[in-house]
Amino acid sequence: MAPLLVGITIVCFVVIHLAPGSPTDLQTDLNPRVSAEAKAVGKLATLDLGESFSPDHRPVIDKILERIPITIIINILSMILIILVAIPIGVLSAVRQNSLFDKVTAVFVFIGFAMPTFWLALLLMILFGVHLGWLPISGIRSLNYEYLPPFAAFIDLLKHLILPVLLSAFGGLAGLSRYMRSNMLEVIRQDYITTARAKGLSERVVIYKHALRNALLPVITILGLSVPGLIGGSVIFETIFAIPGMGQLFYMSVMSRDYPVVMGILFIGAVLTLIGNLIADLSYAVADPRIRIA
Amino acid sequence: MAGGIVVILLFIVSLLASWISPYDPNEINLHEVLSNPSFAHLFGTDQLGRDVLSRMMWGAGISLKVGFVATGVSIFIGVILGAIAGYYGRWIDTVIMRFVDIMLCFPAFFLILAVIAILEPSIWNIMIVIGLTSWMGITRLVRADFVSLKERDFVQAARAIGASDLRIIFRHILPNAMASVLVAATLGVAGAILTESALSFLGIGVQPPTPSWGNILTAGKDNIDIAWWLSLYPGLAILITVLGYNLLGEGIRDSLDPRLK
Numbered sequence: 001m002a003p004l005l006v007g008i009t010i011v012c013f014v015v016i017h018l019a020p021g022s023p024t025d026l027q028t029d030l031n032p033r034v035s036a037e038a039k040a041v042g043k044l045a046t047l048d049l050g051e052s053f054s055p056d057h058r059p060v061i062d063k064i065l066e067r068i069p070i071t072i073i074i075n076i077l078s079m080i081l082i083i084l085v086a087i088p089i090g091v092l093s094a095v096r097q098n099s100l101f102d103k104v105t106a107v108f109v110f111i112g113f114a115m116p117t118f119w120l121a122l123l124l125m126i127l128f129g130v131h132l133g134w135l136p137i138s139g140i141r142s143l144n145y146e147y148l149p150p151f152a153a154f155i156d157l158l159k160h161l162i163l164p165v166l167l168s169a170f171g172g173l174a175g176l177s178r179y180m181r182s183n184m185l186e187v188i189r190q191d192y193i194t195t196a197r198a199k200g201l202s203e204r205v206v207i208y209k210h211a212l213r214n215a216l217l218p219v220i221t222i223l224g225l226s227v228p229g230l231i232g233g234s235v236i237f238e239t240i241f242a243i244p245g246m247g248q249l250f251y252m253s254v255m256s257r258d259y260p261v262v263m264g265i266l267f268i269g270a271v272l273t274l275i276g277n278l279i280a281d282l283s284y285a286v287a288d289p290r291i292r293i294a
Numbered sequence: 295m296a297g298g299i300v301v302i303l304l305f306i307v308s309l310l311a312s313w314i315s316p317y318d319p320n321e322i323n324l325h326e327v328l329s330n331p332s333f334a335h336l337f338g339t340d341q342l343g344r345d346v347l348s349r350m351m352w353g354a355g356i357s358l359k360v361g362f363v364a365t366g367v368s369i370f371i372g373v374i375l376g377a378i379a380g381y382y383g384r385w386i387d388t389v390i391m392r393f394v395d396i397m398l399c400f401p402a403f404f405l406i407l408a409v410i411a412i413l414e415p416s417i418w419n420i421m422i423v424i425g426l427t428s429w430m431g432i433t434r435l436v437r438a439d440f441v442s443l444k445e446r447d448f449v450q451a452a453r454a455i456g457a458s459d460l461r462i463i464f465r466h467i468l469p470n471a472m473a474s475v476l477v478a479a480t481l482g483v484a485g486a487i488l489t490e491s492a493l494s495f496l497g498i499g500v501q502p503p504t505p506s507w508g509n510i511l512t513a514g515k516d517n518i519d520i521a522w523w524l525s526l527y528p529g530l531a532i533l534i535t536v537l538g539y540n541l542l543g544e545g546i547r548d549s550l551d552p553r554l555k
Contacts, residue, residue, distance in 0.1 A: 007396035015408050114536035116488055118495050119529030122515055130519045137518075232401030236492055240515070250404065254411035254498065266408050270399040277399075 008270040012263050050260040052253075060264040064246060068268075070140065071238070071245035074161065075230045078169035079223065086173050087219070090180025094215075095207055097185065105177065112174025118236050121167050125240075128163065136160050138242040164237045171233060172226050179222055183215040190214075217288050224280025228273045297541025304535060308355035317345035319352040319505045328521045338523035340513050346524065349505035350531055356506045357487045357535065360421050364486035365479050367425025372432025373475060377463050379433070380440025391437070394430045402427050406489065407498060415498045424486050432478050439471035473550045480543035484536040491532050507532050 051057050093102040129137035140160045141153075148156060187193065188211055196206045234247030242248070246265060253261035307314070316336075323343035331338040337346035379390040397405075405427045413419045443449065444467060452466045493499030494508025495515075502509050507528040514525030 003392065004396055004399060007392065008399055011396060011400065015405070015412070110537065110540065111533070114484065114488075114533050114540055116491055116529060116532045116536070118492055119511060119525070119532060122511065122518065122525045122529065126518055126522055126525060228399065228401040232403030235403055235407065236496065239496060250407065251496065254407050257411055259412075262408050262411055266400065266404050269401045269404045273399045273401065 004274060005271070008267065008274075012267050012270075015263070015266065050264075052261050053256075053258045060260045063249065063261060064264055064268055067244060067246045067249045070243060071231070071234050071247060074164055074168060074237070074243070074245065075227075075234065077161065077165045078172070078230065079226075081165060081169040082172040082176055082226075083223070085169075086176035087180050087216070089173075089177040091184055091207070091212060091215070093177070094181045094184030094188065102181075109174045109178050112170065115170070117167055117171050117233065118240060120170060121163070121237065121240050124163055124167070135163055137163070140243055160241075164241050164243060168230060168233050168237050171229065175226070176219065176222060180215065180219060183218055184211060187211045187215045217284070220280050220284045220287060224277045227276030228269070231269050231272055295541075295545065297538045297543075297545055300534060300538025301542055304354055304358060304538070307351055308358050311351040311355055315345075315348035315351040317348040319344065319349045320503050321345070328517060328524075331523050337527045338521065340510065340521075340524055341517060346510065346527060349510055350507065350528055353505045353507045353510065353528070354531070354535075356417065356500055356504065357490065357532075360417065360424070360490040360500075361483035361487045361539075363421040364424035364428070364490075365482040367422055368429040368482060369432060369475060369479050370429075371425070372429035372478075373436050373468070375429070376433040376436025377440055377468065380437035381444055381459070381463055381467070383441070387437070390433070394433050397427070397430050400427075403489075403492075406493065410493070410498050415493075415501060417500050417504065420490060420493060420499055421486075424489050428482060428485065432475060432482070435474050435478055436471055439474060440467055443467045443470055477543050477547045477550070480539055480546060484539035484543070487532065487539070488536055 050060055052060055052063055089105055093099075093105045096102055125137045128135040136159060141156055188207075193206060193211055196210045197203075201210075231247075234245060235251050236247070237243065238245045238247035239251045246268070249261065250265045252258075253265070321344060323339070326335070326339050326343040328341055329335060329339045329343075335345050335347065337350065340346055340349070375390050375394075379387040406423050409423045409426075410419065413423070440463075449462060449466055452462050457466070490499055491506070491508035491511070494506045495511045497509070497512060499508055500506035510528040511525060514521065514528070517524055
């Protein structure tokens with residue numbers, strides 16, 4: 001963890017020092033670069049990311065923190081959606097290998113891998129937003145949000161979140177269901193499954209109790225690894241759907257060359273990935289008793 | 295098989311774009327702004343009256359160029375770092391693989407955007423930046439191959455007759471590791487094309503007036519309620535292209551894997 005964090009700050013610095021002119025010049029800080037870097041690593045450790053170049057000159061960390069919750073909520077919701085949909089699909093297509101269901105999902109998975117999700121977003125916006133008029137296509141709340149009763153306001157928020165969550169889940173669905181399928185196929189061929197069948201357990205118990213639990217273990221790692229993809233994707237979705245989250249802030253900062261914010265989000269994005277991986281490692285240890293012994 | 299056909303067709307279209315495209319891709323015609331698909335304009339026209347089909351034919355070349363150059367960069371870095379890490383092992387292996395871990399922590403799209411924000415968004419910068427942020431997987435692949443191959447008898451034999459490290463790495467081990475690299479490269483082209491189109495869509499990629507599938511889609515988003523054809527066809531082209539490369543990659547993998555025969 002700690003060496004990775006230091007490495008992340010160094011990469012952030014290399015990236016930001018590609019900029020013409022030294023960013024430290026702008027802060028009238030003309031220290032030699034090495035000591036400036038050492039100082040800045042210390043600053044990053046205390047989450048002091050400096051001030052934004054934008055006219056409001058607010059601390060970068062405040063700008064990011066006020067936008068992180070919505071990004072994390074969308075990512076967690078889409079993660080839950082991925083788990084709820086991809087795992088049953090993977091299990092079913094493994095249990096019924098080479099069935100029609102398996103073949104149809106294989107086609108969908110291939111299309112899912114190749115689908116530019118921002119294009120799918122456009123198509124769904126045209127269908128549900130423009131033609132059918134069922135769902136709003138931008139922002140996270142309607143104009144009259146403040147005058148709605150609490151329940152209607154909640155529904156309003158949900159309606160705004162459906163498309164973004166669905167689309168950011170889409171990319172992960174194909175990968176995870178494929179992964180789940182191959183895991184499950186591998187587990188079903190193990191000796192303990194044959195044993196379970198031999199002692200007369202019903203197929204249901206064999207599949208859902210013995211096989212599924214073991215096939216689920218590696219999925220935890222995959223979910224951890226999918227965090228950077230989800231966070232990176234938030235730039236696209238939040239820009240398309242005008243959601244005021246971290247991804248949109250990143251996009252706007254890139255366009256206006258607000259380097260402190262760009263670097264701050266780059267750093268926070270990498271830290272979130274680290275946290276995701278850490279959670280995955282910890283839950284793996286909880287789920288798999290063999291790891292606790294070792 | 296189907297993947298190979300798609301890939302070859304795209305090559306032909308992009309090579310012949312200047313002859314077979316019905317219009318000049320940058321010819322502005324303000325009399326026919328946003329006109330529906332018709333016989334004159336099979337895929338309709340955009341907000342400046344330019345023919346979408348012609349722009350897509352030229353865009354095919356751009357996509358291929360980005361895909362191949364970006365993948366070339368990532369293969370170059372990945373093979374060299376992976377070979378060094380796998381062949382020499384010890385501390386240099388640790389340093390390189392830690393660096394890979396660090397790079398993998400960054401959401402790739404963030405890293406690309408940050409670098410593009412600093413450099414100018416131009417087609418060359420995009421190719422290089424996509425390449426610079428996608429070599430980690432190939433490094434891991436090549437390293438794994440090198441670690442297992444370097445203990446094999448033919449490598450010991452090469453060493454015994456006094457071959458230099460460079461010769462062993464490039465003449466003896468690398469050709470044996472190329473199969474997995476080839477598959478990764480094919481899939482890498484698909485990934486690079488997807489990334490480029492997303493960047494161009496966000497307006498940070500290939501800059502207009504140079505046509506690219508991604509920046510036609512930007513126009514599609516701006517005219518979302520009136521011009522569905524601007525959103526439909528370029529996206530379909532991206533989907534089919536990426537699907538083609540993915541299928542080709544899978545096909546190569548299957549044909550190279552003796553266990554599947």
